[in-house]
Amino acid sequence: xxxxxxxxxxxxxxxxxxVTLSCTYDTSESNYYLFWYKQPPSRQMILVxxxxxxxxxxxxxxxxxxxxxKAAKSFSLxxxxxxxxxxxxxxxxxYNFNKFYFGSGTKLNVKP
Amino acid sequence: xxxxxxxxxxxxQPVGSPLSLECTVEGTSNPNLYWYRQAAGxxxxxxxxxxxxxxxxxxxxxxxxxSRPQDRQFILSSKKLLLSDSGFYLCAWxxxxxxxxxxxxxxxxxxxxx
Numbered sequence: 494x495x496x497x498x499x500x501x502x503x504x505x506x507x508x509x510x511x512v513t514l515s516c517t518y519d520t521s522e523s524n525y526y527l528f529w530y531k532q533p534p535s536r537q538m539i540l541v542x543x544x545x546x547x548x549x550x551x552x553x554x555x556x557x558x559x560x561x562x563k564a565a566k567s568f569s570l571x572x573x574x575x576x577x578x579x580x581x582x583x584x585x586x587x588y589n590f591n592k593f594y595f596g597s598g599t600k601l602n603v604k605p
Numbered sequence: 606x607x608x609x610x611x612x613x614x615x616x617x618q619p620v621g622s623p624l625s626l627e628c629t630v631e632g633t634s635n636p637n638l639y640w641y642r643q644a645a646g647x648x649x650x651x652x653x654x655x656x657x658x659x660x661x662x663x664x665x666x667x668x669x670x671x672s673r674p675q676d677r678q679f680i681l682s683s684k685k686l687l688l689s690d691s692g693f694y695l696c697a698w699x700x701x702x703x704x705x706x707x708x709x710x711x712x713x714x715x716x717x718x719x
Binding site: 597 | 641647
């Protein structure tokens with residue numbers, strides 16, 4: 494099984510500031526996919542952003558962007574202009590051979 | 606558009622009782638289907654996944670089982686619940702064989718075993 498590590502159990506950021514969430518993973522595959530999911534207090538899982546490992550260009554979705562370092566097996570999420578609605582658990586995930594593996598999550602608290 | 610339905614939303618069951626959680630997907634065919642469990646404040650643990658009718662892969666040995674009697678129906682069962690089975694259970698689907706198809710989740714079932 495692939496392992497996904499999120500080393501920051503909890504983080505805080507002031508509204509309108511930028512925050513980066515870390516994620517590292519372990520895989521022996523050359524092609525795979527990476528995702529960030531958000532889980533607000535409602536507990537609904539929401540896709541934030543995804544990245545294909547063979548693409549060198551970092552994915553961007555509005556205020557969300559990733560820093561994908563394939564050699565280092567690192568996939569961090571940057572949230573710019575943080576908003577109160579960004580308060581949630583954030584999970585990093587990998588996909589390979591029909592299976593999605595998730596990290597333990599980072600609880601992000603956006604403060605007004 | 607595709608939708609996923611999962612029920613019940615909340616369930617309280619005594620130790621030793623059976624369990625059946627159901628999940629159905631609409632608007633797509635031959636999806637990959639998944640059951641995850643999330644313990645309080647923890648990440649998502651993959652329990653079972655299925656790439657087709659009757660095809661079930663188990664990731665974690667336990668007293669739970671899964672079945673896929675129809676293309677878009679996925680059921681999580683137990684004959685006798687344990688206290689450790691308490692948690693938040695999520696059903697999800699993705700496009701078959703497509704790595705660029707993300708997981709789409711149901712709203713989850715909060716199971717409390719007393």
